[in-house]
Amino acid sequence: MQFERALDDFVSHLVGERGYSPHTVRAYRSDLTALASFAAERQVVDTQWLTLELYRDWLWAASQAGLSKASLARRSATAKSFSAWLSRSNEQAGDAASRLRAPKPDRSLPRVLSRDSIDAVLDSLAARTRDGEPLALRDLAIVELLYASALRVSELVGIDTGALDLDRRTVRVMGKGSKERVVPFGGPAHLALVDYLQRGRPALAARATGGPATAAVYLGARGARLGTRSVYGVVSKLLLDVPGSGPDGPHALRHTAATHLLDGGADLRAVQEMLGHASLGTTQIYTHVTTERLRETYRQAHPRA
Structure with a gap:
């Protein structure tokens, strides 16, 4: 099969049969396009x-x-998945990449904000909402829900108004692999959401020009559904001056929420369910974070550390 056609068919398989997200599909396509170019040179x-x-x-x-x-590990996984699909589709005799190996990625600890830092971020956002500016109301509702429910940014921007249960303080989201789950959120996030839905969202929705109105909870400045890149911009700007090293995007809030839950005594499997992790091993990295925080506190505080 010609490479270009195989790539298109494989992407259709990822979307239609595997239910992969647009972001994941783009990553697969990018890797395979690079492979096709490399192969064509030979x-x-x-x-x-x-x-x-x-x-x-x-x-x-x-x-x-x-x-x-x-990146090498991701490319290896892409190639193995593509090769296995070619074999199952009888487009290749055998699975050529079945024995392909790539270096294991370095597993660094995620960035976690202290409780004082996250409180300071939320307090500064709340101060901006006092005059009722719609984008300020939206940004507070974004950060409050990201921290309250440890959502992925793709899950956050995919929320429609019908997925919110404000009485029970839960939100229904679609996670990786099109797996749906219901996640709780607390009082501060509830207040921020109600304020945004009553004062901020209607003002943003009124700015939409043409086309059907969107059911999205979070809207952009022109009234359309907010994109992941915009959320990255909002959160990165907020975390720019916050102490700590590591990524400063929305995932830092997810890491922070998970770590604070475990610090507070939450059960690891409950945190796994809340995060939507398929494997408990993925969630266990946050136990390493809490252990490292304990070690750092010990080194700073104990006279014989």
Whole structure:
């Protein structure tokens, strides 16, 4: 099968049969486009001629170009998934990438804000809402819900008004693999959401021009559904001057929420369910975070540390 057609068919498989998110599908397409270009340079334009050696050469060339271990691991996973699909579809005799290996990505601890820091961020946002400015009301409702419910940014922007249960203080979200879950949120997030829905969202919705009104909870400045990039911009700007190293996007709030839950005595499996993790091992990284925080406190406070 010609590479271009195979790529399109594989992407259709990811969307239609696997239910992958647009973000994940874009990552697969990007990796496979790079593989197709690498293969074409070696006069390989049909997928039946893909070999384990070519896959290995592709990863080696990427490593020499300076790609991180995490990116190499992702490319390896993409290639293995693509090769397995080709084999199942009878477009290739055997699974050429079944023995492909890539360096394991370095597993660094996620960034976690202190309770004082997150309180300061939320207090500063609340101060901006006093004059009822719609975007300020929205931004407070964004950060409060991200921290309260430890949502992924893709889950947050996908929320429609019908998914909110303000009486029970829960929100229904669609997670990875099209898995739906119901997540609770607390009093401060409830207040911020109610204020935004009553005063902020109607003002933003009124700015929409043409087309049907969106059911999205979070709207942009022009009244359309807010995108993930916009949320990254809002949160990154807020965390820019907050002490601590590591990423400053919305995922830092997810990490912070999970760690604070465990610090407060929450059960690990309950946190796993709240985060929507398929594996408990993924959630366990937050136990390492709390342990590291304890060690740092010990080093600073104990006279014989």
